[in-house]
Amino acid sequence: MVGLADSYLYLGGKLCYVFEDKVQRWLRILDLHNPSGRETVVDIPKLTAEAVPHSENCLKYTFHVIHSAERITSCLFSFALLDPEDWLLILNTETQELIRVILLESTARLFVRNSKSYLYYGTHSEYGPDGFRKWVLRFFDLTQRHLSGSKIHLSNVVGYEIDSTVCFEIIDGYLHGLSYQTAFEVEEIDWTSCYYCFRFRLDEPDPEKTQIMTKRDSWRRQHDEAL
Template sequence: MESGSPCQLLLAAVSNRFILSGGAFIYKLGRHCFRILHLDDTAAEEAHIDTRNIYTQLYGHAPRQPFYVDFIHYEKGILSLLLEGYDSSWCRLVVCDVQHRCILDSESLPGRNSIFVRNDEHDLYYGIIVDDPVSKWRWSLRGFNIKSRQWGHKFLLDVGFFGDRLGENVCFEIIDGVLYGASSSCSPLGPVMYDLQRSYYHWFRMRTSDSSTLQHLSGSFKGGNAVKRHAFDIMKLSQDEATGDVSFYLACAQIPYGRTERCCYRQVLVPAEHLNNFGQEGDWAITIPSMSCHVGDVYSPRFETICANDYDPRTDSFIDLVNEPSTTTRKHFRLRTRVRPQRRPVRSASPAWAFHGDVEWQQEEAIACLWPPEVKRGHDESTMGMLFNLMTPISEPVKKVRRDFDGRVFVFSPVSEAGLHGTIVLVSFDPALRIPGLRKADGTKPQSVPQKLLELPDMPELGNEEWMAPAKPFHLILGAADGGRAAGYDFTH
């Protein structure tokens, strides 16, 4: 990730709805079906799921009226779905065990306002915004024990815990059996610049096995770095792999105008030595470090072309999708990833010469890397042209970009003015991932495809009692349909 040079690139699907969750890529296929591709060591078959049969198992009869289905979260083989009537008269959360192909339970919901679901292998929690006579609205949470299939009692979060836009001004995560939530007064609800020194945050934590351990806490942003004014629109909770500290990150995705840096601020919530201390706040709060800052890029006109962006806490890196004039394809524009790490990358383990990104030197040791790189005379121009074509799967001007990012994989789908189902491009920065059938960009043989994978159906037919079956991955279907043209490349050795 820090080198900015991907390990795999492929056309992953065609859909207008997709997420990355729990190490899997999930995308919608038609009105009632969707697919799950596990991005583990070998991304082989896809799980094809038909929600009409899930509906039949829940209610004992086939759907008699139109309904809408959406996937919310996937983790540890547990899939959370939202079923909703078109007239919004009913809304239901459905919890499925994909590994054992069974429906664990379902829960009727009063609505779907900013719904979130998080789970580990033992417990699942969901939360929605409900009406409140005191503060107009509050977060309502409820837990579910996966082994016993029992629901816990509902409870409300503190009035001071505000934020209603997941991933922007509020976030939730389960880390080592503890549910965390954080919200910031730096709300992105309007085009306003916020001063961190005058802002504050609220957060809570509790053991997932015992809701009585719920602790509500708050704090103010402190430290010499908290002096810059920004409009923040990325918020994440993460545990530092090196120190074990649990922190939340507040970043501005877009580079501000003027001579202002784009920054990401990190606030430690629980130092590693206090992760299991659920005593009084005074027992440990005084040891919380001040806020730290990753100073990013200073504005320049070229960054007006950024059309999608995110932040990776694991490597302290900004990742952008840049839309710029094309010099390598017949299209008038091209899309490239741009990775801006806080630390200088180590390139000794990077792929071969032709696939290093173009380096932009910034301040001190920090650099930004654009990929694919410019075509160099004498190198494999046809391969490089194919990379740009894969990265830019539409010919019309880009109106917007749908995207998701989980630290290992970046998926995006450019949408034109027509707004039709978009081609989804998957860019993997994980060298351990092996995707069968991808071509080696250096001309060697592609990754082999097991025969049992080739024999899988493109679109499986499910019986009335079945709601899931294995299916052939999309990139293999595409490669077979167009006479063997590469639907993707593998850049690992």
């Protein structure tokens, strides 16, 4: 028994959970690999008031942890006064410094991935010429505290269920994307499609330098074949 929580996320040996007691709410982060058992405790109302001052008097809001890695925790803060607002809060959980606050255009299938130096976030929110929704990414330089003004459109990545039909991970200085579908159609029940996999350098998200796995290397077994 670790604790009581209204919501939680477990990543890389760290448990991030939100606990509420009447009007007070806390974000607690516990490193389960650390024998000391000491938690990082963040006062959520204090954090959100600092991040978005005009939200301070709004009592109804949602707060969720989206991702946590390399002492960087990203949270989604949503509320409505006149109009709904969705903010991405990027926090250094070691120092409890609020690194950046970003007003989001969309939260559709929102995901965040980060290394020590770079953070990428994406949504499945922009429509392509074929009428299907596509993934769009933006990146934030954690070292320079700079948010890129341009978007990265992943026009060939099919699938929209994170960690089910598509996944994104940072490995060895690259952002990798993997989907098990190759066409914007109803999911193929006979599993005949190949995987689609790409990667690009975190410090150089240039579409022309994106590496894409060949179909020869992305072979996929039939669903009725033995493992």
